[in-house]
Amino acid sequence: MVASWIKFLNPTVEGIGSTSERRPPRQSRLSTVVLIILFFIIVTALASYIWLKWIFIEITTSIAKYPDIWNIPYYVARTLLRMTVAYIFVLAFGLTYGIAAGMFRRLSHVLIPMLDILQSVPVLGYLPAAVIFFVETFHGSEIGLELASILLIFTGMAWAVAFGVISGVKTIPNDVIEAARVFGLRGFKYLRHIVFPAIYPSLIAGSILAWGGGWYFLIACEYIQYGDRTYWLPGIGAFLDKAAYVYGDETLAIFGLIVLASVIAVINRLVWHPLMEHSEKYKYE
The missing domain is CATH 1.20.5 (Single alpha-helices involved in coiled-coils or other helix-helix interfaces)
Incomplete structure (x- = not known):
């Protein structure tokens, strides 16, 4: 009776004396x-x-039966060496051509349109000339094929760097140029203290685009057909071509793509990302 009154007055209170209702x-x-x-x-x-x-x-189990799979580290090293050599020539060309086109107004009227024309030609458009010249000159030896491949990689990288340098030169403020003249900075001193710091950010940005172009045309640069013969240079690009068209193994091709993407990601993280951050301090506001 008491428990019923308590429950009536306060419904939130559990029933007293009944453990089954708890x-x-x-x-x-x-x-x-x-x-x-x-x-x-x-x-x-x-x-x-x-x-x-x-x-x-x-x-x-699927990819281990192919002997080329064990040469992947060697192929990656050969591809990186090939692209690095091409990039060294790209830097020399881009700095020379870009500074000349950016600093000298009369030359720019000729050099910039010429660069536009060269850029509009696809990499494969340079393939016949490169192959005929180097393969015939070196009688089909590996050094001739390497030079032809490096030239093709060069054509995929050079224009972005050259345009980047031109853009960097043209962003130098007029007051900085006038101050350099007042302080007597001419010749190499002007290049060292004014031009090189100014083009550094755009040079890095152009280099990133250049390497992207090099990676994009990698297979065409390492897989060369001349006449009735096919040449494969040791490299990850040639490995991808063999995996897809010679072996016809999708798993092997996907594995090669994963390796290539991993290499690109590591280079971007360890090389280009720090350089891009460092170049920010040289930008003119």
Whole structure:
């Protein structure tokens, strides 16, 4: 009777003397939910591990039968060496051509339109001339093929660097140029203290675009057809071509693409990203 009156006056109070009507504690319900979630997480992780392990075994078994797979580190090194040599020539050309076109107004009327024409020609447009000249000159030897490949990579990289240098030269404020004249900065001193710092940001930006162009045409630069013969230079680009068109193995081709993308990502992170951040301090506001 007393319990009924208490429940009537305060409905939130649980029934007295009846343990069967009591609700389970809140902490107990929370613990049950957590245990269920942990169970599903463990089961999902275990299933994912088994599935990924099976996929890994299938992939490694599929690609391990090709002998070229064990030469991947060597191919990556040869490709990087080839592109680095081409980039050295690109820097020499881009700095010389870009500074001349940016600093001298009369020359710019000729050099800039000429650069537009050269840029409009696709990389494959230079392929016949490069192959005929270098392959015939060196009688089909590997050095001739390497020079032809480097020239093709050069044509995919050079124009972005040259235009970047021209843009950097033209962004030098007039008051900076006048101050340099007042202080007697001429010749190499003018280049060192005024021009080179000014073109540094645009040179780095152009170089990033240049390497992107080089990577884009990598297969065409390492896989060369001349007459009835086909030449493959050791490199990741030639490896991708063989994987797709000679072996016809999609798994091998995807693996090659993953390797190429990883190399590009590492270079961007370790080289171009720090250089881009460092170049910010040389920009004119």
